[in-house]
Amino acid sequence: MDLALKVWRQDGPDKPGEFREYEAKGISPEASFLEMLDLVNERLVMAGEIPIEFDHDCREGICGTCGVMINGHPHGDQKGTATCQLHMRKFNDGDRIVIEPWRAQGMPIVRDLVVDRSALDRIVEAGGYISVNTGGAPDANLIPVPKEASEAAMDAAACIGCAACIAACPNSAGQLFTSAKLAHLNLLPQGQPERYQRTVAMVEKMEEFFGSCTNHAECEQACPKSISIDNIALMNRDYMIAKFKDRRKAGQA
Amino acid sequence: MTTLDAKVPEGPIQEKWTNHRFDINLVNPANKRKYEIIIVGTGLAGASAAATLGELGYKVTVFTYHDSPRRAHSIAAQGGINAAKNYPNDGDSVYRLFYDTVKGGDYRSREANVYRLAEVSNEIIDQCTAQGVPFAREYGGLLDNRSFGGAQVSRTFYARGQTGQQLLLGAYQALARQIALGNVTLYNRTEMLDVVIDEGRAVGIVVRDMVNGKISSHSAHAVVLATGGYSNVFFLSTNAMACNATAIWRAHRKGAFFANPCFTQIHPTCIPVHDEFQSKLTLMSESLRNDGRIWVPSDADDTRPPNTIPEAERDYYLERIYPAFGNLVPRDVASRAAMRMIDQNRGVGPLKNGVYLDFADAISRLGKDVIEARYGNLFEMYERITDDNPYQVPMRIYPAPHYTMGGLWVDYNLMTSVPGLYAIGEANFSDHGANRLGASALMQGLADGYFVLPYTIADYLADWLNTTPVPTDHEAFRQAEQDVDERLSRLLSISGTRTVDSFHRELGKIMIEYCGLARSRPGLEKALSEIPALREEFWANVKVPGTGDSYNSELARASRVGDFFELAELMCRDALEREESCGGHFRLEHQTEEGEAKRDDVNQAHSSAWEWTGYGQPETHHKETLDFEYVHLAQRSYK
Numbered sequence: 001m002d003l004a005l006k007v008w009r010q011d012g013p014d015k016p017g018e019f020r021e022y023e024a025k026g027i028s029p030e031a032s033f034l035e036m037l038d039l040v041n042e043r044l045v046m047a048g049e050i051p052i053e054f055d056h057d058c059r060e061g062i063c064g065t066c067g068v069m070i071n072g073h074p075h076g077d078q079k080g081t082a083t084c085q086l087h088m089r090k091f092n093d094g095d096r097i098v099i100e101p102w103r104a105q106g107m108p109i110v111r112d113l114v115v116d117r118s119a120l121d122r123i124v125e126a127g128g129y130i131s132v133n134t135g136g137a138p139d140a141n142l143i144p145v146p147k148e149a150s151e152a153a154m155d156a157a158a159c160i161g162c163a164a165c166i167a168a169c170p171n172s173a174g175q176l177f178t179s180a181k182l183a184h185l186n187l188l189p190q191g192q193p194e195r196y197q198r199t200v201a202m203v204e205k206m207e208e209f210f211g212s213c214t215n216h217a218e219c220e221q222a223c224p225k226s227i228s229i230d231n232i233a234l235m236n237r238d239y240m241i242a243k244f245k246d247r248r249k250a251g252q253a
Numbered sequence: 254m255t256t257l258d259a260k261v262p263e264g265p266i267q268e269k270w271t272n273h274r275f276d277i278n279l280v281n282p283a284n285k286r287k288y289e290i291i292i293v294g295t296g297l298a299g300a301s302a303a304a305t306l307g308e309l310g311y312k313v314t315v316f317t318y319h320d321s322p323r324r325a326h327s328i329a330a331q332g333g334i335n336a337a338k339n340y341p342n343d344g345d346s347v348y349r350l351f352y353d354t355v356k357g358g359d360y361r362s363r364e365a366n367v368y369r370l371a372e373v374s375n376e377i378i379d380q381c382t383a384q385g386v387p388f389a390r391e392y393g394g395l396l397d398n399r400s401f402g403g404a405q406v407s408r409t410f411y412a413r414g415q416t417g418q419q420l421l422l423g424a425y426q427a428l429a430r431q432i433a434l435g436n437v438t439l440y441n442r443t444e445m446l447d448v449v450i451d452e453g454r455a456v457g458i459v460v461r462d463m464v465n466g467k468i469s470s471h472s473a474h475a476v477v478l479a480t481g482g483y484s485n486v487f488f489l490s491t492n493a494m495a496c497n498a499t500a501i502w503r504a505h506r507k508g509a510f511f512a513n514p515c516f517t518q519i520h521p522t523c524i525p526v527h528d529e530f531q532s533k534l535t536l537m538s539e540s541l542r543n544d545g546r547i548w549v550p551s552d553a554d555d556t557r558p559p560n561t562i563p564e565a566e567r568d569y570y571l572e573r574i575y576p577a578f579g580n581l582v583p584r585d586v587a588s589r590a591a592m593r594m595i596d597q598n599r600g601v602g603p604l605k606n607g608v609y610l611d612f613a614d615a616i617s618r619l620g621k622d623v624i625e626a627r628y629g630n631l632f633e634m635y636e637r638i639t640d641d642n643p644y645q646v647p648m649r650i651y652p653a654p655h656y657t658m659g660g661l662w663v664d665y666n667l668m669t670s671v672p673g674l675y676a677i678g679e680a681n682f683s684d685h686g687a688n689r690l691g692a693s694a695l696m697q698g699l700a701d702g703y704f705v706l707p708y709t710i711a712d713y714l715a716d717w718l719n720t721t722p723v724p725t726d727h728e729a730f731r732q733a734e735q736d737v738d739e740r741l742s743r744l745l746s747i748s749g750t751r752t753v754d755s756f757h758r759e760l761g762k763i764m765i766e767y768c769g770l771a772r773s774r775p776g777l778e779k780a781l782s783e784i785p786a787l788r789e790e791f792w793a794n795v796k797v798p799g800t801g802d803s804y805n806s807e808l809a810r811a812s813r814v815g816d817f818f819e820l821a822e823l824m825c826r827d828a829l830e831r832e833e834s835c836g837g838h839f840r841l842e843h844q845t846e847e848g849e850a851k852r853d854d855v856n857q858a859h860s861s862a863w864e865w866t867g868y869g870q871p872e873t874h875h876k877e878t879l880d881f882e883y884v885h886l887a888q889r890s891y892k
Contacts, residue, residue, distance in 0.1 A: 011803070012803070012804075028528050028530060030527045030528055031528070031530055031531075032532070032638075034532065035530055035531065035532050038530070038532055038754070039530060042752050042754060042755075044798075045752050045796060045798050045807065046750075046752065046796070048798070049798070050798055050799050051798060051799075051806075051807060053804055053806060055320065056494060057319065057324055057326070057493040057494055057495050058324075058326060058328065058329045058493040058494075059493070059494060059532065059533050059535070060329050060535050060536075060634065061634060061637070062328055062329050062415065062418055063324045063325075063326070063328050063329065063493060064323070064324060065319065065320065065324050080633070081637060085634070085637040085638070086637075087637065087638070087640070089640060110464055110804060111464075111803070111804040114804065116320070117320055117321065118320065118321065118441065120321065121321050121322075121323075121429065121432075121439075121441075124425075124426060124429045125429040125430070125432050125433040126433065128426055128429060129384070129426035129427060129429055129430045130383065130384050130385045130426070131430060132380070132383040132384055132427075133305075133308045134301075134304070134305040134308060134380055134427075134703045134704070134707070135376075135380070135704075136383075137376070137379040137380045137382065137383035138379065138383070139379055140338070140378045140379045140381075140382035140383075140388075140396055141338075141340065141395050141396060143382060143383070144393065144394030144395055145387075145390055145394050146390075146394050147390050147391065147392050147394065150387050150388075150389070150390045150394075151387075153385070153387045154387040154412060154413060154419075157387050157412075157419060157422065158413075158415060158418075158630075160418075161321065161323055184385065184387065185385050188385050188387070190382070190383055190384070190385045191385055
């Protein structure tokens with residue numbers, strides 16, 4: 001396949017950026033999208049140019065490192081697919097492909113297509129855990145978890161933290177990411193003791209970095225793991241309750 | 254040749270760990286904050302160790318070259334984690350898990366370490382469950398188990414096909430909590446490029462900030478490497494693109510012995526290579542062998558689509574050759590059997606480089622919904638990559654480099670041969686012998702990080718109470734920084750005519766051909782003549798673009814590939830000197846009449862530990878004799 005690429009190039013967070021055009025000729029339809037970029041970079045290096053920087057690692061769709069806007073869609077327009085799992089057979093010979101980094105104020109550009117997503121770590125640090133020190137845990141089967149609850153928690157926990165949801169949102173909102181972590185923990189019995197303080201802490205940390213949710217649902221469309229926006233409803237509900245709840249009575253049934 | 258002291262505690266195997274924890278030095282809670290510990294890597298081992306040491310009150314600094322600790326490649330582990338809970342009531346026990354693991358490792362691991370691993374396996378499940386890891390459950394709300402290769406009991410806990418992800422997120426969240434509490438300091442996008450040694454002990458590391466290229470030093474009372482394995486020496490492997498051997502190799506060059514480098518695992522169920530430009534291989538979890546049946550056409554010339562080949566003309570070769578374990582034989586056995594089929598020209602697919610993994614029987618027996626619930630995400634991943642629907646046509650699979658049992662030599666305390674320098678998880682050689690069983694890597698990473706290192710490191714630290722770490726302006730740090738700087742500058746200044754990847758690919762081809770699934774003396778000798786030549790060409794002709802003071806992933810790759818050359822040579826040397834076949838190390842000269850691995854327990858019942866003697870110099874070979882007091886050495890049979 002022969003393709004024409006229009007790629008965002010930017011030397012650093014404070015440097016100006018611009019689109020540049022590249023040819024990608026003789027690409028195998030069996031190649032993944034990132035293998036196509038590898039090949040373009042190999043050729044750039046041999047031509048004495050600086051290759052295009054992009055984040056990537058596992059290339060199995062699980063680490064969440066990769067992610068670029070492809071023709072205006074985070075990870076491209078194949079549903080439930082991370083950039084590394086997108087294959088060139090989904091494109092046509094002669095296509096022109098526009099490749100951009102995630103764009104959101106809370107995720108500044110590091111270089112070219114690489115962005116700084118450390119805000120997501122800060123949100124998890126605010127409360128995205130169950131406080132249990134190593135060694136103090138009871139036998140695992142002393143905590144029965146209804147299968148449906150466990151499955152729902154797993155659905156939310158499947159989030160790979162790629163930030164496509166934020167890139168997709170017209171408000172650059174971090175609701176889907178934050179609510180997925182909250183749903184994972186808040187749906188489980190183990191997560192109950194810290195449920196409300198966790199919700200408040202994570203939501204408020206999220207708002208330091210990202211915009212407000214106005215129910216566009218672009219995030220769900222863009223999510224490579226098809227995380228549901230139902231989680232956002234759960235989060236909003238818990239956040240609301242947290243504001244009224246007398247947490248001294250949390251031990252009562 | 255020296256004999257290595259593994260510091261295995263005295264007493265019956267069941268009591269060694271308990272006694273050892275009583276006998277070793279402790280650091281009292283108030284004193285823990287006086288100690289600084291560096292941890293490199295945030296996979297299962299690194300993140301769990303950093304979190305636990307932080308909880309205990311030590312001052313921990315943790316480094317990752319990723320943008321977030323959660324990206325480490327442990328995240329890609331699919332199938333599960335073993336533990337001897339015996340919840341299914343099928344006769345499992347700590348002793349059985351220990352026995353299976355030593356046998357699965359083809360009797361080349363240290364009994365005491367493996368026993369301890371089996372012993373703490375149950376605590377791992379408790380800990381992870383309490384953290385909220387969403388393990389699969391039965392309708393009654395209790396935990397579910399499945400089977401894995403090399404075991405006749407169901408002892409594998411899992412979270413769909415994303416067990417590694419969920420365990421890593423558990424450890425990452427525990428780490429995040431300690432970061433928020435200020436007990437752990439995190440440096441992301443920061444790569445370790447050297448270990449600093451002063452007066453014979455590890456006192457810190459030199460790192461490079463990958464965003465601005467700044468080289469700096471960090472000192473501590475102890476350094477822990479949790480930097481994973483080296484399968485990427487083969488270029489094409491199931492490892493993530495960035496996985497590399499630099500941290501352990503730099504430690505090796507500074508005096509840490511490297512053990513059993515030739516013990517590498519080729520995983521039987523990966524998606525076959527499709528073309529020349531492929532960047533990596535994708536694993537399909539071993540758990541698929543619970544329900545999938547492996548076969549090839551009986552007739553080598555049969556090119557009909559798989560679904561039209563009648564039962565009678567299929568060869569379910571694993572079920573035929575190994576009736577007792579069938580499709581669940583250990584990985585090394587399954588990989589070699591697949592290789593033999595392909596060597597007999599009975600491979601399937603356009604390049605005739607795969608075998609079928611067929612779910613038709615399981616789907617008709619259990620229904621598509623059950624299969625989807627068990628393996629949905631794996632089937633989806635397969636379809637993304639190959640464009641085939643595995644619910645309708647059998648998967649095609651092929652063996653690919655996956656895990657490295659070898660690594661830095663460590664004693665019972667997980668300390669390397671350099672005092673103050675520890676290696677945990679896949680970075681050490683500790684528990685898997687010559688072959689790792691499925692679902693045991695997650696177990697070992699978390700055992701080391703949550704339950705072993707946090708105790709054993711105190712034994713070393715106790716001697717350094719009320720001392721401050723060596724300051725980073727000390728001569729040893731300056732020298733190390735200068736060495737790192739010079740090496741990177743040299744890479745940038747070569748301006749040759751070949752890319753880093755072209756060298757890496759060529760090295761990988763040599764390694765997979767001569768030091769892969771099957772090895773022989775002539776092949777290894779050939780590799781040993783080709784690798785140094787390629788290495789010299791690399792240092793004379795590589796082309797690394799850009800500068801050292803900016804984000805430059807080509808430079809990072811070049812530096813890692815430079816280390817792979819040296820490691821590759823040692824792997825071949827180790828493979829040459831190990832005159833036997835065991836586990837993942839299969840020497841064509843040493844096989845039974847049926848083509849199975851033939852060990853030499855008289856002359857080879859040892860771990861090889863190699864000592865660096867200088868660039869381009871032959872390394873010194875040390876041996877740790879393996880004594881088997883509890884496990885009966887036998888030819889492994891899965892028939």
